[in-house]
Amino acid sequence: MKNGNTIALAGNPNSGKTTLFNRLTGARQHVGNYPGVTVEKKEGTYRRNGIKLHIVDLPGTYSLTAYSVEEVVARDFLVNEKPAVVVNIVDASNLERNLYLTTQFLELGIPVCIALNMMDVAKGRGLNIDTVKLSELMGVPVVPTIARSGKGNIDLMTVAADLASHADTIQPLKISYGADIDGALQEIEARIVAHDFLTDTYPMRWLALKYLEQDRQILEKGRRVNPELARSLEAIVEKVAAHLDETLDTYPEAVIADHRYGYISAIMKQGVLKRQYDTDRLHTSDQVDRVLTNRFLGPIIMAGVILGLYHFTFTYSELPVTWLETFFDWLGNTTAALLPDGLLQSLLVSGIIDGVGGVLGFVPLIMFMFFGIALLEDSGYLARVAFMLDRVFRIFGLHGSSVMAFIVSGGIAGGCAVPGVMATRTLKSRRERLATLLTVPFMNCGAKLPVLALLIGIFFAEQKAMLMFLFTIIAWLGALVVAKLLRVTVIRGHSTPFVMELPPYRLPTFKGLAIHTWERTWQYIKKAGTVILGISIILWAMMTFPRLSDTQLNAFERQRTAILQTAPAPVAAQLAAADEDAALTPAAQALKERLARIDGQQAETALRHSIAGRMGTAIETITRFAGFDWRTNIALIGGFAAKEVVVSTLGTAYSLGEIDPEGGESLADTLAAAPHWNPLVALSLIIFVMFYSPCFVSVACIAREAGSWKWGAFAILFNTILAFSLSVGIFQFGKTFGILNGV
Amino acid sequence: MSRILLRRMQDNQSGKIVTIKVGGEMGRRIRDMGLVPGTPIKIQGRAPLYDPVALRVRGFTLTLRNSEADYIEVEVD
Numbered sequence: 001m002k003n004g005n006t007i008a009l010a011g012n013p014n015s016g017k018t019t020l021f022n023r024l025t026g027a028r029q030h031v032g033n034y035p036g037v038t039v040e041k042k043e044g045t046y047r048r049n050g051i052k053l054h055i056v057d058l059p060g061t062y063s064l065t066a067y068s069v070e071e072v073v074a075r076d077f078l079v080n081e082k083p084a085v086v087v088n089i090v091d092a093s094n095l096e097r098n099l100y101l102t103t104q105f106l107e108l109g110i111p112v113c114i115a116l117n118m119m120d121v122a123k124g125r126g127l128n129i130d131t132v133k134l135s136e137l138m139g140v141p142v143v144p145t146i147a148r149s150g151k152g153n154i155d156l157m158t159v160a161a162d163l164a165s166h167a168d169t170i171q172p173l174k175i176s177y178g179a180d181i182d183g184a185l186q187e188i189e190a191r192i193v194a195h196d197f198l199t200d201t202y203p204m205r206w207l208a209l210k211y212l213e214q215d216r217q218i219l220e221k222g223r224r225v226n227p228e229l230a231r232s233l234e235a236i237v238e239k240v241a242a243h244l245d246e247t248l249d250t251y252p253e254a255v256i257a258d259h260r261y262g263y264i265s266a267i268m269k270q271g272v273l274k275r276q277y278d279t280d281r282l283h284t285s286d287q288v289d290r291v292l293t294n295r296f297l298g299p300i301i302m303a304g305v306i307l308g309l310y311h312f313t314f315t316y317s318e319l320p321v322t323w324l325e326t327f328f329d330w331l332g333n334t335t336a337a338l339l340p341d342g343l344l345q346s347l348l349v350s351g352i353i354d355g356v357g358g359v360l361g362f363v364p365l366i367m368f369m370f371f372g373i374a375l376l377e378d379s380g381y382l383a384r385v386a387f388m389l390d391r392v393f394r395i396f397g398l399h400g401s402s403v404m405a406f407i408v409s410g411g412i413a414g415g416c417a418v419p420g421v422m423a424t425r426t427l428k429s430r431r432e433r434l435a436t437l438l439t440v441p442f443m444n445c446g447a448k449l450p451v452l453a454l455l456i457g458i459f460f461a462e463q464k465a466m467l468m469f470l471f472t473i474i475a476w477l478g479a480l481v482v483a484k485l486l487r488v489t490v491i492r493g494h495s496t497p498f499v500m501e502l503p504p505y506r507l508p509t510f511k512g513l514a515i516h517t518w519e520r521t522w523q524y525i526k527k528a529g530t531v532i533l534g535i536s537i538i539l540w541a542m543m544t545f546p547r548l549s550d551t552q553l554n555a556f557e558r559q560r561t562a563i564l565q566t567a568p569a570p571v572a573a574q575l576a577a578a579d580e581d582a583a584l585t586p587a588a589q590a591l592k593e594r595l596a597r598i599d600g601q602q603a604e605t606a607l608r609h610s611i612a613g614r615m616g617t618a619i620e621t622i623t624r625f626a627g628f629d630w631r632t633n634i635a636l637i638g639g640f641a642a643k644e645v646v647v648s649t650l651g652t653a654y655s656l657g658e659i660d661p662e663g664g665e666s667l668a669d670t671l672a673a674a675p676h677w678n679p680l681v682a683l684s685l686i687i688f689v690m691f692y693s694p695c696f697v698s699v700a701c702i703a704r705e706a707g708s709w710k711w712g713a714f715a716i717l718f719n720t721i722l723a724f725s726l727s728v729g730i731f732q733f734g735k736t737f738g739i740l741n742g743v
Numbered sequence: 744m745s746r747i748l749l750r751r752m753q754d755n756q757s758g759k760i761v762t763i764k765v766g767g768e769m770g771r772r773i774r775d776m777g778l779v780p781g782t783p784i785k786i787q788g789r790a791p792l793y794d795p796v797a798l799r800v801r802g803f804t805l806t807l808r809n810s811e812a813d814y815i816e817v818e819v820d
C-alpha cells in the first residue's frame with residue numbers, strides 16, 4: 001500500500017532541501033521529532049492548481065546505511081511509511097556525488113522524481129546537463145529547479161503528483177556489481193524468496209545487498225526473524241568476502257560502492273554532463289577560501305567574526321531584553337498591587353511571573369544568537385570554522401564544530417548555555433555532540449557574571465580584570481578536560497570520521513535566515529511554557545513552605561509596633577503619610593531603616609524555616625568542608641533556577657531584604673564585614689558556582705537535545721559533585737597552608 | 744608515476760586514488776563522499792595546524808583528517 005498523497009523530500013545536505021521545502025509548504029508546516037530520536041521531522045502541505053500533497057522533509061544524508069541516526073530515520077520512513085513518491089533533490093553543480101544517493105533510492109524500488117536543483121549554479125560553473133537524457137538513462141522524471149527563486153516548483157509538483165497516481169509498476173534498479181558479488185546476490189536472493197524472508201517490508205535484491213554490506217540493522221532483524229536462515233546468508237557473505245580479500249584485497253562493501261559510482265560515471269559519459277571549462281578551474285568560492293582559511297589570515301579573521309557575532313548578539317539584544325524585563329517587572333508589580341498580600345500573590349509574582357519571565361526575558365538574546373549562527377551556517381562559513389579548529393578540539397575528544405556552542409555559552413564570558421546547548425545541533429557526530437552539550441554549561445554565562453563580579457569585587461578588588469580573565473580560562477580548561485574525561489568514560493568511543501563537505505560560500509536569503517531563527521526560538525519559548533513553569537513553582541514552594549508560625553510572625557509584629565511606639569509621634573506620622581519615594585527627614589529615614597531591618601530579619605527567618613532553608617542547614621555539616629554555611633547553601637539551591645538568583649538569595653539570607661542582582665552594594669559590605677567570609681571562601685564559592693549543576697532551563701535543554709532525561713540528571717549530579725570536589729580541594733588546601741584565608 | 748599516501752601529498756598536487764584500506768564506518772563515509780579507486784583528486788589546502796586537509800573531488804571540496812587520509816593511497820604524476 002502506498003501512502004496516498006504523501007511526498008518525501010530527500011537529498012544530500014546542502015542540496016537546497018530546506019529552501020525547497022519552505023517554498024513548497026510556505027507557512028503550512030509543522031516541526032516535530034521522529035519517534036524516539038532527536039532528529040527533526042518537518043511536515044507541511046502543498047496546495048495549488050487542485051493538487052494537494054502532504055510533504056515530509058527527510059533528514060539530509062549522503063547515503064542510506066545504518067551508520068547514522070539520520071540515515072536510519074530516512075530509510076525507515078521510506079520502507080515503513082511508503083510515501084507515494086520520493087522527490088530527490090539533486091545538486092546539479094555536484095551531480096555525481098548526489099546521484100549516489102539516488103541510485104540507492106532506485107534500488108529500494110520506490111517511485112523517485114529528481115528535482116535537479118541549483119541549475120543556476122551549475123550554469124555559472126559552465127556545466128551543461130542534458131536533463132532529458134538523464135531522465136531516460138535513470139528511468140525517472142527529472143525536473144530542473146532553482147529552489148531559491150522558486151523556479152520549477154510547479155512543474156515539480158505536477159510531475160510528482162502524476163507519478164504518485166500511477167506508480168505501482170516501479171521495478172527496483174539492478175546494477176551489476178561484478179561476477180563475485182552478483183553471484184552471491186543471486187544465491188542470497190534465491191534463499192530469501194524461498195523463505196519469504198522479510199520480503200513484506202524490503203525488496204529482495206536490496207535485502208541481499210544489505211547483507212553483503214553487513215548492514216547492522218538488517219543483520220539484527222534477520223537474526224530475530226529467522227536465525228537459521230540468517231546464519232546461512234551470513235555464511236554466503238563470509239565466503240564471498242574471504243574470496244574478495246584473497247583475490248583483490250578488498251571487501252564486498254567497497255566493491256558495491258565502486259560499482260555504484262561506476263554506474264553513475266557511465267551515465268555521465270553518455271552525454272549527460274558536458275563541461276565548458278576545465279574541472280580544476282578554481283570557483284569563486286575557492287578563491288575566497290584562499291584568504292578565509294589561509295594559515296595566517298584565517299585564524300585572525302575567524303577571531304574577528306566570532307567576536308563580531310558576539311558583539312552583535314549581546315549589544316543589540318540588550319534593548320529588547322530590557323523591555324521584556326521591564327514588562328515582567330511591571331506585570332509583577334501590577335499583580336502584586338491588585339492582589340492582597342498572601343500566598344496567591346506570592347505564587348503568582350515570585351513563583352510564576354519571576355520564573356517564567358526570567359526565562360522569556362532571554363528570548364531576544366536567543367533570537368539574535370540564532371540569527372547570527374544561521375548566518376554563519378547558511379553562508380558556509382561555519383564549516384570553515386570547524387575545519388580550522390578541528391585539530392585543537394580533537395585533542396579533547398570534540399569536533400571542530402564544537403567551538404560555536406562554547407562561545408555562545410559564554411566562552412568569552414557572558415553568553416548563555418541554553419542557545420549554546422541548542423547550537424550543538426550543527427554537530428553531526430553523536431558522541432562529540434553529547435560531550436559538547438554536557439560541557440558547555442561550564443562557560444561563564446551572563447547569569448554567573450553578577451556572582452563572580454560581586455565576590456571578586458569584595459575580596460579581590462585589586463586584580464579584578466586579571467581574575468575575570470583567569471576564570472574564563474579556568475572555565476575553558478574545565479570544560480575541555482571534562483569533555484576528554486567523558487569521552488574516555490561514559491561517552492567512550494572512536495571519534496566520528498571528520499569527512500565533511502566544505503560547501504561553496506553562498507549569500508544567505510533573509511527569508512531562510514528568518515525561518516531558521518524563528519523555528520529554534522519557538523522551541524525555546526514552548527519549553528518556557530511547560531517544564532520551566534512547573535519547576536518555577538516547585539522552587540518557589542521550596543523557598544516558601546512551611547511558613548512561619550503565627551507566634552513567630554506576631555513576635556516580629558510586636559517588634560515593629562514597639563519601634564513605632566517608642567519613636568516620637570510626629571516622625572512616625574510623617575513616615576506613615578509619605579509615599580514610597582518621598583524625601584524624608586533624617587529622623588523618619590532612620591525609623592524607616594529600623595523597620596526595614598525587622599522586615600529583613602523576618603524574611604531571613606522565614607527562608608531558614610522553609611524547606612530550602614532546612615535543606616541548606618542540614619547539609620551544612622558537609623558543605624562546611626568547602627567553606628559554605630547554610631546561607632550560601634540556600635543561595636546555591638536558588639541558583640538552580642538561574643545563577644543570578646544566588647546573589648539575591650544571599651541578600652535575603654543576610655536579612656537585607658530585596659536586593660537586585662546587579663547592585664548588591666549593601667550585600668558587598670555585609671559579606672566583607674562578616675567574620676566567616678574571606679578570600680578563600682569566595683574563591684571556593686566562585687569555582688562552585690562556575691561548575692555546579694546547570695540552571696534548570698539548561699538542564700531541560702540538555703535533556704531535550706541529548707534525547708533523554710537521563711543526561712539531564714547526569715548533568716545535575718555529575719557537575720555538582722565535580723564542583724563540590726573542586727571547592728573542597730581549594731578550601732582545604734588554602735586552610736591547611738594558610739593561603740588567602742585571611743588569618 | 745608513483746604511489747604515496749594522501750597525507751604526503753603537497754598542496755595543489757593532483758592524483759588518482761588507487762586503494763582505500765579501511766572498512767567499517769570510516770570506509771563507508773569516505774566512499775559515500777565519492778572517494779573510490781580511480782577517482783581523480785587534488786589537494787586544495789590544509790587547515791592552519793596542517794590538519795585536516797581539504798581536497799577537491801568530483802567538483803566539490805571535501806575535508807579529511809590526516810589520520811583518515813592515511814588509509815588512502817594515491818597515484819601521483
Ligand SMILES: Nc1nc2c(ncn2[C@@H]2O[C@H](COP(=O)(O)OP(=O)(O)O)[C@@H](O)[C@H]2O)c(=O)[nH]1
Nearest residue numbers: 013014015016017018019118146147148506508
Ligand atoms: N543559487 C542557488 N542557491 C540555492 C538554491 N537552492 C538553495 N540554495 C541555497 O543553498 C544554501 C543551502 O540550502 P538549504 O536549503 O539550507 O540546503 P539543505 O542543507 O539541503 O537544507 C542556502 O544558502 C540556499 O539559499 C538554488 O537553486 N540556487
